[in-house]
Amino acid sequence: MRKYLQIVFNVIWVSACSNTYAITLQNPQWKIDIEPSTFAITSTYNLKPVVLSHGGTLNDNKTVSPQRVSIKHHTTNQLEWQWPKHKLTFKAKLNGTDLHLTIQSAHPQSFTWLQQPQTKVNSLILPIGEGSFIPLNNKIWQKYLTEELHTINTTQDLKLPLWSQQYNQFQLNWVLNNPFNNKLAFIPSEKSLTLKATHKFSALSLHEPVNVTVNLDTQKNIISGAKLYRAYLKKNKQFINLSHRLKNVKDGEKIIGASHFYVWGMTLFSYHDIKNWPGLISWLNSKSGQAFISQLKSKEQKSTLGNAKQNLPLWEKKWVIHALNNAFIESIPQSDNTVQSQIKHANATIALVKAKIGPFLKDKEDWGDGLSTRLLNRLQKSGLKRAWLGLDDWQVGFYHPEAVQKAKELGYLVGAYDSYNTALPASESDGSWMSSEMGDELFNKCGIMLADGKWKTGFKQRGRYTNPACLTDYYQKRVGQVLEYAQYNSYFLDVDATGMVFEDYHPEHTMTERLMALSREARLRWFSNHFRLPLGSEDGNAVTQRGIIFAHGLQTPVFGWGDQSMFKNKKSSYYLGNWWPDNQPSLFFKQVDILPKYKTTIFDPRFKVPLYQTVFHDAVITTHHWYYDNFKFPSLRPQRELFSLLYAVPPLYHINYDVLNKRLPIIKQFDRAFSPLHQGLATQAVKKFSFLNEERTVHYIQYANNSEVWVNFSNKPWTHKKISIPAQSMLATLANGQLIKYQAQ
Numbered sequence: 001m002r003k004y005l006q007i008v009f010n011v012i013w014v015s016a017c018s019n020t021y022a023i024t025l026q027n028p029q030w031k032i033d034i035e036p037s038t039f040a041i042t043s044t045y046n047l048k049p050v051v052l053s054h055g056g057t058l059n060d061n062k063t064v065s066p067q068r069v070s071i072k073h074h075t076t077n078q079l080e081w082q083w084p085k086h087k088l089t090f091k092a093k094l095n096g097t098d099l100h101l102t103i104q105s106a107h108p109q110s111f112t113w114l115q116q117p118q119t120k121v122n123s124l125i126l127p128i129g130e131g132s133f134i135p136l137n138n139k140i141w142q143k144y145l146t147e148e149l150h151t152i153n154t155t156q157d158l159k160l161p162l163w164s165q166q167y168n169q170f171q172l173n174w175v176l177n178n179p180f181n182n183k184l185a186f187i188p189s190e191k192s193l194t195l196k197a198t199h200k201f202s203a204l205s206l207h208e209p210v211n212v213t214v215n216l217d218t219q220k221n222i223i224s225g226a227k228l229y230r231a232y233l234k235k236n237k238q239f240i241n242l243s244h245r246l247k248n249v250k251d252g253e254k255i256i257g258a259s260h261f262y263v264w265g266m267t268l269f270s271y272h273d274i275k276n277w278p279g280l281i282s283w284l285n286s287k288s289g290q291a292f293i294s295q296l297k298s299k300e301q302k303s304t305l306g307n308a309k310q311n312l313p314l315w316e317k318k319w320v321i322h323a324l325n326n327a328f329i330e331s332i333p334q335s336d337n338t339v340q341s342q343i344k345h346a347n348a349t350i351a352l353v354k355a356k357i358g359p360f361l362k363d364k365e366d367w368g369d370g371l372s373t374r375l376l377n378r379l380q381k382s383g384l385k386r387a388w389l390g391l392d393d394w395q396v397g398f399y400h401p402e403a404v405q406k407a408k409e410l411g412y413l414v415g416a417y418d419s420y421n422t423a424l425p426a427s428e429s430d431g432s433w434m435s436s437e438m439g440d441e442l443f444n445k446c447g448i449m450l451a452d453g454k455w456k457t458g459f460k461q462r463g464r465y466t467n468p469a470c471l472t473d474y475y476q477k478r479v480g481q482v483l484e485y486a487q488y489n490s491y492f493l494d495v496d497a498t499g500m501v502f503e504d505y506h507p508e509h510t511m512t513e514r515l516m517a518l519s520r521e522a523r524l525r526w527f528s529n530h531f532r533l534p535l536g537s538e539d540g541n542a543v544t545q546r547g548i549i550f551a552h553g554l555q556t557p558v559f560g561w562g563d564q565s566m567f568k569n570k571k572s573s574y575y576l577g578n579w580w581p582d583n584q585p586s587l588f589f590k591q592v593d594i595l596p597k598y599k600t601t602i603f604d605p606r607f608k609v610p611l612y613q614t615v616f617h618d619a620v621i622t623t624h625h626w627y628y629d630n631f632k633f634p635s636l637r638p639q640r641e642l643f644s645l646l647y648a649v650p651p652l653y654h655i656n657y658d659v660l661n662k663r664l665p666i667i668k669q670f671d672r673a674f675s676p677l678h679q680g681l682a683t684q685a686v687k688k689f690s691f692l693n694e695e696r697t698v699h700y701i702q703y704a705n706n707s708e709v710w711v712n713f714s715n716k717p718w719t720h721k722k723i724s725i726p727a728q729s730m731l732a733t734l735a736n737g738q739l740i741k742y743q744a745q
Contacts (some may be wrong), residue, residue: 036069078094255534343661491535549620
């Protein structure tokens with residue numbers, strides 16, 4: 001009775017007296033003080049208080065104002081209360097080293113529940129890309145967080161819905177058990193920065209509360225937050241390991257130990273395929289050739305082909321072949337953009353080429369400088385036993401079925417890029433963005449509608465972003481037809497695994513962010529279950545990774561989007577390139593410098609930690625976004641190779657036949673270390689990670705089977721006891737006793 005009276009007294013006292021009174025939750029591990037009227041929270045460990053939040057604000061208000069409170073329940077480790085005026089219900093529960101917080105709203109509004117000064121925080125640990133360890137006294141990072149990132153969401157921008165903070169004596173891990181409808185903001189302050197977290201209770205998602213776990217780690221284990229999230233996924237049966245995923249697919253084992261390639265080439269034939277140049281030039285100048293040229297619509301093609309002369313230099317031969325490829329393709333009318341029409345068009349174009357210039361070409365089986373028997377034979381002779389070969393256009397398989405079959409015979413995986421994320425109207429469909437040219441019916445029917453009734457504009461401000469569920473029938477039909485004819489043994493569905501989700505207010509396909517994530521996963525899982533082929537997608541973010549085997553974009557995510565020197569200024573040494581020429585786009589083949597700020601924030605080993613690998617190493621195979629293959633930044637190639645070995649994740653390369661002489665020796669050298677390492681570690685979870693020196697340039701990972709990998713990123717040797725690692729090198733001891741060494745060049 002005495003305990004009951006004390007609780008009642010507290011309820012009355014808080015409701016009637018000072019609005020800033022704090023209620024304490026406490027256990028042997030730590031103490032939490034909560035001001036119910038403001039949602040200000042302070043934690044105390046080892047007599048050291050730390051402000052978790054200055055309080056909450058509603059609907060973008062910037063000032064914390066005390067609210068009238070109704071306490072519903074209070075024990076030594078639990079508290080439940082309401083803000084009646086705003087129809088908000090709060091719950092806090094202290095369970096060992098975990099503080100669980102939930103906030104529920106009865107009507108639409110946004111609530112900034114976290115306003116936390118970072119003045120006592122030494123380092124932030126964020127899942128930006130693989131994972132970032134950010135000392136908050138670093139001015140470059142401060143500027144990057146507050147000016148470039150500033151405001152991010154927790155499904156796409158963060159690869160995992162969590163972050164950690166290191167203090168002098170402990171670490172706090174924050175895990176968003178509900179990762180949807182959240183924004184994080186980094187606000188500059190006089191001494192450091194303030195971290196804010198806002199949740200939007202929308203009309204569609206009122207049933208989804210803020211749900212956060214704050215974990216106290218007194219050991220300051222850098223990856224403990226990621227381990228906490230992994231445990232949450234397993235407990236809630238949301239984790240699917242790689243071994244299980246591979247059992248469901250044909251040829252799945254071929255992805256283990258495979259380097260990843262995007263293969264580029266002319267659609268039809270290359271200059272390598274011309275066996276009789278004098279004959280070809282003579283035909284172009286003949287009556288038949290001139291008649292063919294005269295009906296071309298392109299003035300550039302007419303000029304190039306009409307003025308071709310004998311004894312051309314190599315660069316001009318390449319230009320003539322480029323023009324001929326496009327001329328033949330554009331000479332055959334195509335009724336629509338359906339897969340059946342594409343197949344008919346490919347067959348008709350091949351027949352036209354054979355009829356017009358067949359005598360001057362090598363056998364059809366050898367055509368091409370991209371996916372071709374010529375290129376595949378080179379890869380095989382180099383000793384490359386495992387490879388994933390990606391194509392930017394699914395039609396490659398229509399033009400070169402012999403090469404697809406050859407790749408499979410050699411034991412390689414070969415697949416095409418596809419996407420269903422943006423739909424274009426017929427008026428904007430010109431064949432340049434084929435995956436998005438779905439026709440007016442789907443453009444009008446399946447676009448995402450915002451809460452204000454406007455359409456959600458698609459990628460690069462074109463068309464409309466689409467609702468994945470609305471496109472189900474179309475997607476299943478189109479991808480089925482592509483695979484039926486092209487016979488790929490792998491595939492890549494762009495965007496679906498990025499965690500890019502929206503609320504859709506369209507009356508015919510209304511959808512919350514959570515349901516859109518599930519719908520994207522459903523599309524991926526349908527493919528894997530129906531075709532049983534190794535499937536990849538972009539990024540592999542936590543909320544959308546089930547259903548895929550591999551992901552491109554996690555190890556090096558897209559960065560600098562909109563930076564003029566990278567994307568606009570063609571004279572800049574940082575300019576990434578464009579989509580020309582067709583068989584070797586400079587965007588993918590041009591080697592460039594790296595902006596200093598991104599060298600620090602994206603690539604510097606001192607600031608990288610394996611958060612994603614801790615959660616998903618034994619679930620999803622990750623590599624770089626295709627903008628940034630291993631050759632893109634020459635000055636960074638050594639450390640990017642070393643990260644691939646440390647994390648046991650594959651490299652990514654862009655190739656065509658012309659670059660093999662230069663690139664293949666480097667690829668072969670790295671593959672000798674990577675392939676056996678990946679075969680030994682791909683299905684193993686990350687067990688331990690640590691920095692082994694104060695400079696954080698020597699990294700160590702232990703895997704679940706007790707395999708160990710050491711990497712020295714520094715420019716001087718590192719030795720500890722019996723372990724000696726030369727500068728810029730890797731040492732691995734696998735569970736089977738195999739010793740692997742690699743010296744980056």
